[in-house]
Amino acid sequence: MNKTFAExxxxxxxxxxxxxxxxxxxxxxxxxxxxxxxxxxAWVIFNxxxxxxxxxxxxxxMIANQxxxxxxxxxxxxxxxxxxxxxxxxxxxxxxxxxxNGVDVVATPEQIENSKLIKYTACNRVIDxxxxxxxxxxxxxxxxxxxxxxxxxxxAKYIEEVSPAGDHVTIINYLPDVLKFSFKIKYxxxxxxxxxxxxxxxxxxxxxxxxxxxxxxxxxxxxxxxxLEAAILAVDGVEDLQTLQIQSKWIDPALxxxxxxxxxxxxxIPASGRFKIEDFTGxxxxx
Numbered sequence: 001m002n003k004t005f006a007e008x009x010x011x012x013x014x015x016x017x018x019x020x021x022x023x024x025x026x027x028x029x030x031x032x033x034x035x036x037x038x039x040x041x042a043w044v045i046f047n048x049x050x051x052x053x054x055x056x057x058x059x060x061x062m063i064a065n066q067x068x069x070x071x072x073x074x075x076x077x078x079x080x081x082x083x084x085x086x087x088x089x090x091x092x093x094x095x096x097x098x099x100x101n102g103v104d105v106v107a108t109p110e111q112i113e114n115s116k117l118i119k120y121t122a123c124n125r126v127i128d129x130x131x132x133x134x135x136x137x138x139x140x141x142x143x144x145x146x147x148x149x150x151x152x153x154x155x156a157k158y159i160e161e162v163s164p165a166g167d168h169v170t171i172i173n174y175l176p177d178v179l180k181f182s183f184k185i186k187y188x189x190x191x192x193x194x195x196x197x198x199x200x201x202x203x204x205x206x207x208x209x210x211x212x213x214x215x216x217x218x219x220x221x222x223x224x225x226x227x228l229e230a231a232i233l234a235v236d237g238v239e240d241l242q243t244l245q246i247q248s249k250w251i252d253p254a255l256x257x258x259x260x261x262x263x264x265x266x267x268x269i270p271a272s273g274r275f276k277i278e279d280f281t282g283x284x285x286x287x
Contacts (some may be wrong), residue, residue, distance in 0.1 A: 003049065009042040069164050071134075074123040078138055081158055082115040083151055092162045117151060122220030122273055133168040137220055137273040144276060146173050174251040174272035179214070179223075180261055182244035182282040183232065189287045191237030196285050198237065205235045207280050220273040225266060245282075248275070 003011075077092075085094045085107070097104040098111075107115075120139040125132060136159070140147060147155070152173055159169055185206065187196070196204050213231040217223060225246055233241055245263070250271035252259035 002053065003046075005042055005046045008045050008049075009038065012038045012042055069167070071123040071125060074134060074136055074163070074169075075121050077159070077162055078118050078121040078123075078136060078155075080116065081118050081155055082112060083117050083154055084115050085112075087158070087161060117147065118155070120219040120273060124220075131168065133170055134163075135170050135172060137172040137174075139173075139219065139273055143176060143274050146175055172272065175258075176274045176276035177248050177250040177270040177272050178258065178261075179275045179277050180245075180247045180249075180282065182246075182284070184242040184244060184284050184286060185232070185238055186240035187285050187287060188237045188239055192285070194285055194287065196283055204280075206232055206238065206283060209235050210277065210280075214275050214277070217274070220269060222267050222269050223264070223275065225264060 080094075082094045085098060087093065088095050096112075097106050099105075117140060118138050119141040120137075120143070122137045124135045124137075126135055127133075138147070138155070152171070156171060159171065163169055185196070187194075190199075192198060192205075196206050198205050209231050210228070213228055214223075225243065228246075229241055229243060232238060247261040247263055248268055248270070249258050249261045251257065
């Protein structure tokens with residue numbers, strides 16, 4: 001409620017006009033007793049309104065300064081990171097300006113949006129050697145890429161400044177996990193050719209179905225073998241399916257690259273937050 005004194009006084013006058021027992025109070029004199037009483041009541045309401053608004057703002061400030069960090073908060077903090085912008089001193093908010101040859105320039109909305117490089121993120125709490133730590137996975141808009149060292153250095157400093165003291169945060173900036181599979185597919189020769197190509201469209205619908213399945217997985221989402229099989233079986237021209245093997249490999253920091261393929265028995269969550277497929281040679285078609 002943010003009304004002026006005049007608006008409140010006008011409301012009181014309008015309310016008076018609705019009371020038949022007050023119809024005799026018609027004088028417009030500024031010294032009339034009833035008019036002065038309404039003015040006093042209007043000032044009381046006006047000052048109470050201002051006090052209530054001030055109290056509400058104080059509560060908002062307290063909430064803003066006492067935010068509790070949880071996994072959702074870490075995720076939102078990662079997404080709002082602005083590369084090239086600094087934080088306001090003693091605050092977790094970014095400056096609306098940047099320095100250009102010693103001159104502070106107000107950033108445009110487009111510059112601010114373009115500085116938000118992190119498009120995908122997921123956060124988990126894990127126990128490592130008896131110690132709890134926060135694992136924060138991040139990825140750029142192009143999921144086949146990773147962030148370069150300067151971006152990671154800036155992001156690590158940002159997380160250190162906004163996160164609570166004592167939290168151990170591990171940032172994962174890995175290339176996608178590689179998914180490798182071997183399927184035996186029974187196909188309808190009236191719809192598909194022996195290499196899996198659709199006769200009418202000249203496309204490879206099983207490959208497209210697998211790629212779409214991975215695209216539709218949420219970032220850091222669990223890959224279920226059963227659901228992947230269902231996506232393949234839903235392809236026109238696929239009559240039956242036998243899963244021979246599914247494996248995945250991911251970046252191992254100790255090796256400074258990918259480790260060995262590991263079997264996927266039922267489901268798996270990618271260490272990097274997403275998967276990629278290097279080839280489709282594991283698709284074998286039988287009429």
